[in-house]
Amino acid sequence: MGARLTREWFARTAPEVAPALLGRHLVRHLVDGTLVRVRIVEVEAYEPDDPASHAFRGPTRRTVSMFGPPGHLYVYLIYGLHHCVNVVTGPVGYGSAVLIRAGEPLAGHAAMRTNRGVDRLDRLCSGPARLAQALEIDRSLDGSDLVGDRRVWLEAGEPLPPDRVRVTRRVGVRVGVVTPWRFVETDSPWASPARGI
DNA sequence: TCCCCGATTAACT
């Protein structure tokens, strides 16, 4: 469904890349050969001077990939049991990324149902940790290159027109609430459950 | 070294 997004495409600030990622396809080649495809419907941007960002205090062992070249994955463990998938943006050393929060399952439904342990399509990828679990993405994929890796990549898909993009505050962050950097497809049934936003 | 807590989810009441 279109060519891979290029290195240059990712080399912008996170708030620029984030809404442009809506409607794009996140594709995962599982170890067993299954191809899983998800249409991105919800994202959040994180910037270097952003107190809610893992990059805020500079690079650490965990966040090193966030400061690397754009177009790579940054994957982290949260609450000791969930993984979250991010796309690194900006130039080398910048420290910005876009969190992929939810997607519409397009292919590989059976594998995703198995990975998630649920049947309902709208529960497979409707949240950052759910999406990571459905696509079998964990710390072992941290730093993988979306432009060249065989296991995971991003395709052009069909970008959303601006009037289909809703902008809100980010979910679950206690600081950095002044920046409305969550971008979600308007009225999408595939987005994460609205938590008062 | 210690200690608090998080870009979450599911299962409670």
Add this chain to the structure above:
DNA sequence: GTTAATCGGGGAG
């Protein structure tokens, strides 16, 4: 609406 699960990051000392 509330809470347990579960663990490593990173600031404090």
